[in-house]
Amino acid sequence: MWSKKKEDAPEPPEKPAFVPSTPAVEPQRRESTSMSSPNRSFEAEPLTPRGGSVGSAALGKNVTVKGQIFAREDLTIDGEVEGTVECHEHRLTIGPNARVQAGLKAREIIIQGSIQGNVDATDKIDIKKEAKLVGDIKTSRIVIEDGAYFKGSIDISKPNAAPKTQAAGSTPSSAQQPLSTAQPTPVGSSAGTPVR
């Protein structure tokens, strides 16, 4: 009987299937809806469509902030900020209209606008071609597009244990490769960018 119901069931539950591209997930959900109360599934699923945007904040281009910003979620800044911005463990996006005079700290930083200040990303910094950055960078990985204006120093921070093992005799090149922004935008592709 149960098996018959399950065979019949597939059609109605498709409404809340927010991830149709992964059919493997659907049977699990159906089972869970049949086992637990239906309310639970309907509560959980509306969060899914928001997907990546869940837990992200934005400062629009007409917003000016002076002071310290601490975010515990992804943050996009497209306005003016003066002070400091910290989004530990999260992504910070500096939009194309942004004018930031601040020190920035985040897990990942994407820069399209203008920044004057030091930038510290534990994971990765992505500087787009329209970006302007004056300040020092500290990060594990960096991707910079040709055409981006950058004035400052880049310090590739190595994983904690790495320097000692390198010194101990392991091949330095292999140890350093992951740090060295290994998959850059191909030089040739961006090379046609005219002079600023």
Added chain:
Amino acid sequence: MIFGGKGATGKASKEAPAIVTRHSSGLEQFHSMLHGSEDLSILDMSGASQANITFVTGAGHRISSDDLIGTMQQIFGDNFLEGQQDPEKVKRFLELALTFPDASFDGALVWDALQFLISPVLEETVARLLRVVRPGGLILAFFNANDKIAQIPVYGHRIQDAKTIAQVPRGALQPAQHFNNRNLEKLFEHATSIKFFLTRDNLREVIVRR
């Protein structure tokens, strides 16, 4: 004095401005002198580029980026050489160019920027350059050796490997003066040593030891 270089091996890319990939004896020398050291500080004056960042940081060094030609164009404008005779503009340029603490770098990749500066901006820029590089540090600079050329192509220089660079066209500018070996020796008279590599395509690559 060493004459070397294998000249340009023209290699045009699909459309738009042709990117030239060439052997660089100067870069090879620069690299070999730094090779074996780690945690060095290198100044790249060709503007920010992924290739150069990858190459330098991949070798375990730190890179600082600046764009000397970009700063010149920003300050001196279209009338490039005339702009360098305007004291106000010169003052602004010097406020922006090479504003690093003394002895900050073990090496400086200046590329082709110096040949577009006229005296006394040139001498002041070179003096600053020598100041920001540590004693014993190296400077790599390129000068066009063709004294009949009216406009010198300007390139962004992207390091492909220890002896190969890709030159990305950035337009052309009027040369400030013709640089021969004697001029250059005088220009870098306060340096410890200077080496020249003259390529077949009239490029004088210069390695200066601070």
